Amino acid sequence: MFKKHARMYKKVFHTILSLFILASSAVGQTVKKTNTGLMGHRYLTFNTVIRVNQIEVSRTRNVGEDERALHTPAKVEAFRRAVAEGFPGGKMTWAFSWLALNDTTANYREIRKLVVSYLKKYGDEITFIPGAYFANAYNTTEQVNKDIHNALNLITKMVGNGYRPKSIVAGFLSSENQQYLAEKEHIHVCQGNIWSQFSIDNQDGDGSVSYPFYPSKEHFCKPAQNSADFIDCVNLDGWSVDFLAARRAGFADGFNSRLSVGPIETIGKYGPEIGLKQMMHATAIHFDQGFELNKFAWVTNCWELSLPYDAEYLRMWLSQIKKRWPDTKMITQGEFGLIWRKHYKNNHFNYVFIENGSGIGGSDADKEIRWFMNKDFRLALLRTVGDPESEKVIDFTNYTLPAKEPAEMTRKWSLLGEINQKQTRAQDKPIPLDSLSKDARALIFHHYPNLDNK
The missing domain is CATH 3.30.1120.110 (Arylsulfatase, C-terminal domain)
Known part of the structure; x- marks a missing residue:
């Protein structure tokens, strides 16, 4: 009888010991798990816009140049290859205009297939850009809501499996439209302001915060002040600019106020050597001292596919970031916005x-x-x-x-x-x-x- 109980106690002891080891192992795995929170990380988001006309102010009206010839499958492939080589494992966001979603020519059909394949291969995001940046300058809020709703359905059909993007790209988007996006479409991230833009391009929108915030129901540039004023949509800047250049209006003093991480005002103006140097300077504002001040850092860029710059320059910028700040996380715009939303339940931020x-x-x-x-x-x-x-x-x-x-x-x-x-x-x-x-x-x-x- 004693031996029988001894064997039983021994079996129970080993069972408990095994459970303890398993639990200890699980705890160890939790400790080793990569921290996916906002703080302590450098984040990079990169977007591109695919359109048919330079500014598609409505479904049937265009302002600017026809860009069909600038959008080819070969250019899309070179562009995505530059991202993969410059920042291995990085994800990006593709924003289609209304016409680009609906164009039936061979090039656009192939482009849409390619981008869907990148979502599956790399985890990229596919979304919509209403009005090609300036929707509210040319459309009623009701029409913008209709465009967003219909375009999202087209994207779901294009990708399949019930896909829905986590964000949209908009340039500027009114508070009423951002409220609709959150409450009716259940999308809680929007690139909805272009920080400091004034007297340049087709719309002004100076006055906001340059890092993420929840917008007020009164104005998309104003952070929500309380629960009654709150829109549950993380409002993101369009691209990170040089703060000193951005204090000017348009081209005041002979300078471009949009000097930034983008290629137009840098590579296009000064050539690749000086241009890339400035792009890295604008990046370092956030990834060096900005990271120390705010305990996290974010750089964002929108490089339109139609721009006349070799994708090699994109690869060079990304590879320099990867080398200088190897801990940088390059994720989709929607993923970043939701990480910020999980950390900040309201506008209790303090950026310096x-x-x-x-x-x-x-x-x-x-x-x-x-x-x-x-x-x-x-x-x-x-x-x-x-x-x-x-x-x-x-x-x-x-x-x-x-x-x-x-x-x-x-x-x-x-x-x-x-x-x-x-x-x-x-x-x-x-x-x-x-x-x-x-x-x-x-x-x-x-x-x-x-x-x-x-």
Whole structure:
């Protein structure tokens, strides 16, 4: 009897021991599992736009040039190959215009098949761009909603298996349309603003935060202030720009205010050597000091397929990023937005950016700019390098004040605050921080007490 019980106890002991080892192993696996949260990571999102006309302002009306000849299967293949070689394992987002989704010519049929194959091979995202960037400048909000709904259905049919993108690309998109996207289409990420754009291209939209935020029901550039004002759609910038260049309006002072990680204002203007140097400078703003300040970093780029630049330059930029910041995660726009949404349930963010100019174009080598962005306001301080006393406010936009989007179709969708960085109004003349109103300074010092008396 004793031996029988001993064997039984021994069997139970070994069973418990095995369960303990298994549990310990599981715990070990959890510890070793890659952290997929927002903080502690550098993120890169890369989008491209496939269209038929340069600006498809509606389903039946175009502004600009016909781009059919610029969109070929061979160009799509070279483009995706450059991404795969420059950043192995990286994912990207493909945004089709209305006409590109519906064009029946052989090239566009083959392009759509290729992109679907990339979704399956690489995990890319396929989505829609309404109006080719400027939907609200040419269409009613009701029509934009219809375009989004119908296009998403076309994409589901094109990809199959009930596929739905996690985001859309829009350039600019009104708060009402972003609310529709979240509540009716159940898509919670939208590239819905182009940070600092003013007096360039076909629509203005200065006044927003440059990193992700939940938009207000009052204006897509304004962060939601409370639950009643909240739209559950992560509003993303279109491409990361040089903050010093972006403080200008359009082409003021002979510079392009959109100097950025994109190829038009860099490679197209200065050639590949200097152009890529500037692209890396704009990237480093976020991946170096920006990462230290904000505990995560994000760079985004939109390189339209129709642009006349060799895909080799894209490969070079991506490979330089991979080499310099090997921990960078290149994921789809929708994936990044949902990671941010999981971390931030509301607009309790506090972004800080500091840039010293590169000396290329409007990125003044002798200037330092500091940006502070939160739910309540955005603030920009500009100084001459090495001269703290020269620092002045060039932008203060108070988000606690009421805002309103245009009721009509227009290019003017900016949210201009007490002082705006573009200096297009008499009131926009830079002033010392202590010259702001008492209420403005109280709001600023509540968030950043160290700025008091500086």
